[in-house]
Amino acid sequence: MDALPQRLRDGYAMFRRGRLAAEQDRYRELAVRGQTPQTMVIGCCDSRVSPEVIFDVGPGELFVVRNVANLIPPYSPDNAYHGVSSALEYAVTVLGVQHIVVLGHARCGGVRAFADDAAGGEFIGKWISLLAPVAAVLSAQDEGRDSYLTRLEQASILTSLQNLRTFPFIRRRCESSTLALHGAYFDVASGELSALDATGGRFVSVMPPSSSPQ
Ligand SMILES: [Zn+2]
Secondary structure, three states, rough: OOOOOOOHHHHHHHHHHHHHHHHHHHHHHHHHHHHOOOOEEEEEOOOOOOOOHHHOOOOEEEEEEEEEOOOOOOOOOOOOOHHHHHHHHHHHHHHHHOEEEEEEEEEEHHHHHHOOOOOOOOHHHHHHHHHHHHHHHOOOOOOOOHHHHHHHHHHHHHHHHHHHHHHHHHHHHHHHHOOOOEEEEEOOOOOOOOOOOOOOEEEEEEOOOOHOOO
């Protein structure tokens, strides 16, 4: 096997000197006690949208699954390999997370590939077709392309939230209020995070402009 890229070796050296040194006790405690994260995040693979960075969390705090366009497939127990569904099952039924956040983002390459009908390959085209039902009800007319892509990116979050509720173990916990589902959208250029409001119909800035970083 090839050696790790130098950038990663350098980064690890920094981690050892900085964060690991500062959080060594926490790592040791987590190793002994195991993990008890309260929140699961479903994010996109995009290298600019790391949930741990955006939410500034430490080790053991977030249970994260990332895939192309932060999508959740509908509940379908069969003989196929289900990576996302396995992670959901473990997070909800074993770890007992209390929150699941679907984190979408601006300038999503997966969503754009779907919009351009350019998602081919052996796997991506099929995967991203999970967006087809919601795209069918979005009109691309009378608005600019950027605005359409934003709506489609946000619709991918709604699709995932909808599909989450097709899993019986999630639906049951939502009904008994032991699990809450959330949608969030990260604007890569501005760093602004918005979240779905209580009606589930609108994304609202988590921090209004007046509380922007100095
Ligand atoms: Zn993306």
